């Protein structure tokens with residue numbers, strides 16, 4: 110703050126009343142509520158609510174996903190399966206090892222030959238609105254038998270030569286000249302070798318532009334995460350944070366909320382406030398590294414919560430436009446692709462790297478904003494101290 114002599118009387122008056130107003134508006138910080146108190150109600154199939162793991166491969170320990178390469182009579186392969194495999198392995202596997210702190214060990218099992226599928230399956234893709242760029246729905250297709258049948262046909266072709274007994278999910282790589290231009294996920298229960306494959310993704314030809322991050326976005330769907338992109342300008346809800354939003358964004362590591370939902374964060378790493386009239390204060394460490402408390406969660410409704418986490422330019426976020434305390438709201442009632450996560454913008458009139466939310470974090474220091482308030486829901490989250498990469502965050506729920 111600059112020194113303004115003419116404002117001194119006002120400043121003095123403010124100082125004199127400060128202790129009184131503080132004691133009225135913010136209760137003393139107490140011990141956090143149990144983390145379970147900050148769980149929200151279940152939502153739809155892909156939501157920010159708790160995951161029903163009967164429907165998704167659980168990303169704990171080694172998880173095997175089969176990778177099948179398919180071409181078509183009218184779009185024969187003109188690349189090698191090795192070159193296609195190298196787009197994703199081991200980079201996508203390493204990405205998950207980093208984001209999960211080593212808890213999720215994705216093991217891609219490739220069947221290294223092109224499987225020839227009928228031209229009709231390619232023609233259906235060419236006609237599909239998702240592939241024609243006319244459809245901006247989320248890239249999860251659960252209501253289209255024509256697109257779904259490609260997975261069943263590929264498994265049937267590979268089955269005599271490939272063991273699906275321990276395969277939890279299927280990664281499909283269509284030929285470069287196929288009509289599958291946009292990646293998507295689906296959830297066909299495909300029986301093979303006495304096993305049920307729960308989730309599948311088509312790593313479409315957009316992979317030549319997107320690279321490994323396409324698998325890490327579609328893989329998020331396979332693990333139950335919803336799409337968080339959309340909103341004003343296409344990325345107006347979450348900017349470049351979390352791969353489920355802008356997959357090419359500068360800070361693609363998953364939100365702490367997503368890591369907790371996936372089981373990569375223990376309950377002991379969540380500082381929860383779910384009691385009206387309460388306040389907590391907690392030191393939070395960067396989400397990109399494993400130790401310490403990863404988030405302050407304020408659950409203010411049955412389906413809604415605010416989360417405050419720390420982002421630094423480390424790990425998967427080395428390209429982050431800005432650092433500090435990222436605050437966002439989740440609502441488990443909001444469907445995938447309709448904005449289930451909304452990042453709160455500390456700097457609403459500025460942008461970074463072309464997106465308004467890329468410098469959304471709250472912080473201490475010149476030009477920074479330290480306090481977020483949702484008056485209607487009586488939630489206040491405040492950055493109170495900073496030490497190295499860690500921040501102390503105070504939250505109150507009135």
Ligand SMILES: [Zn+2]
Pocket residue numbers: 247248249326327330335336
């Ligand atoms: Zn998606």
